[in-house]
Amino acid sequence: MSAQPPAVEVAVPPDPRIVHPTNTTSSTIGAPTIEKETRTEEALDVPWQVVVHNDPVNLMSYVTMVFQRVFGYPRDKAERHMLEVHQIGRSILWSGMRERAELYVQQLHGYLLLATIEKVS
């Protein structure tokens, strides 16, 4: 997805280890500035997973090739996932940050596989 996740501002309290000058006049030096640290929503995100669903049309050899290409899995691992999709109806291919999961799903859709993202419960 090309849309950037909105930034979440988190106020960071002043570091107590920092010694502020005491022999200054308040007219020349103002109160210490509280820095604000920004963290992206992604950093606070819970894991998401990429799920591929069974599809009677896609060939087993084709699905295996797609898993190898998209996730860089070795053939035996790709085949295990393919068989899981075929026998159980779905397989979790990857889990991690949402943005990357969306990117994987986009790639899988590019190969016409039925894939979705799900929040890890």
Add this chain to the structure above:
Amino acid sequence: MEICRRKNQIEISELDPFLAELLRQIPASANPEGAPAAEQRIFSPPINGKETELCAEWKMYVEPELRRLFQTATQTVGADLEQLNGNEKSLVSRTLRIPTKHADAWLSALNQARLVIATKNNFTELELNDHLRSPIGSRRDLSLFQVNFYGFLQEFILRELDC
């Protein structure tokens, strides 16, 4: 029909007019327009449930990219298939040569076509796995044959990519 790899090409020779016609139909068959179920299958939602925001973004940003991707693949295949045009001698067998660098485009177009045809005809898994079904007695049988023929080509291309 014979199919083999020759250097940087996949050669499909001894193509009779019927199979040549099925090949010519790949780009048209891959088009889901006018069939909402096929369109829904080709451009499936990225998430189950009610994440409407993600689905809306997907439609806006991802779907057009996927459309371009699929269209490019069918155009490449369409250009390769022009070898089957020309002087029509209906009873003469034809040869089609597919550059191996077009293999991905062929895999995609064949897959699009198989998905669209299968969705339009609402084929069951049982029907799709019934490779011995014959003879072709109806339009539905012909569509099933088409799906299986395209699948056979996909298998061959995949095997060649694996080598």
